[in-house]
Amino acid sequence: MAKKSPAAPVNSKGQAPINIGISDKDRAAIAQGLSKLLADTYTLYLTTHNFHWNVTGPMFNSLHAMFMTQYTELWNAVDPIAERIRSLGHAAPGSYAQFAALSSLKDAPTTPPKALDMVRVLVEGHEGVARTARSLFPLVEKASDEPSADLLTQRLTVHEQAAWMLRSLLEDR
Numbered sequence: 001m002a003k004k005s006p007a008a009p010v011n012s013k014g015q016a017p018i019n020i021g022i023s024d025k026d027r028a029a030i031a032q033g034l035s036k037l038l039a040d041t042y043t044l045y046l047t048t049h050n051f052h053w054n055v056t057g058p059m060f061n062s063l064h065a066m067f068m069t070q071y072t073e074l075w076n077a078v079d080p081i082a083e084r085i086r087s088l089g090h091a092a093p094g095s096y097a098q099f100a101a102l103s104s105l106k107d108a109p110t111t112p113p114k115a116l117d118m119v120r121v122l123v124e125g126h127e128g129v130a131r132t133a134r135s136l137f138p139l140v141e142k143a144s145d146e147p148s149a150d151l152l153t154q155r156l157t158v159h160e161q162a163a164w165m166l167r168s169l170l171e172d173r
């Protein structure tokens with residue numbers, strides 16, 4: 001009688017199997033959604049750093065400092081998003097071509113806008129990332145993917161708070 005062969009350690013692509021209780025299809029769909037969130041976050045990071053460099057006018061000091069706080073937070077956020085994609089068994093996008101294709105946000109303007117127009121661009125950016133993060137909840141909840149839901153919740157808190165702070169700068173009293 002032939003002996004039962006042990007489970008293959010890797011598949012035809014040389015990958016070890018993943019069995020964390022989320023179907024292959026759901027892991028792929030969530031990884032794709034998180035890739036869009038990564039692209040949005042990276043795009044907003046770069047725009048915010050750009051505005052830190054190029055802001056001018058009477059609000060220079062406060063905006064230069066505020067943008068630094070925000071781009072530092074965004075820079076730190078891309079790593080856990082990318083590593084969640086890896087934990088789901090997929091490759092994390094990490095090129096400008098991939099980010100441009102995946103992002104829902106416009107690239108930073110070539111000519112630096114006036115200070116308050118920078119603030120408007122960043123409000124729209126944070127709101128856009130929040131919409132991308134929020135749109136993923138039905139999928140992650142269906143798959144009981146709590147780590148992704150937790151990550152999305154944290155990102156939403158940050159983006160909605162940043163949008164409020166920036167929006168407040170646009171009010172005249």
Ligand SMILES: [Fe+2]
Pocket residue numbers: 052068
């Ligand atoms: Fe700086």
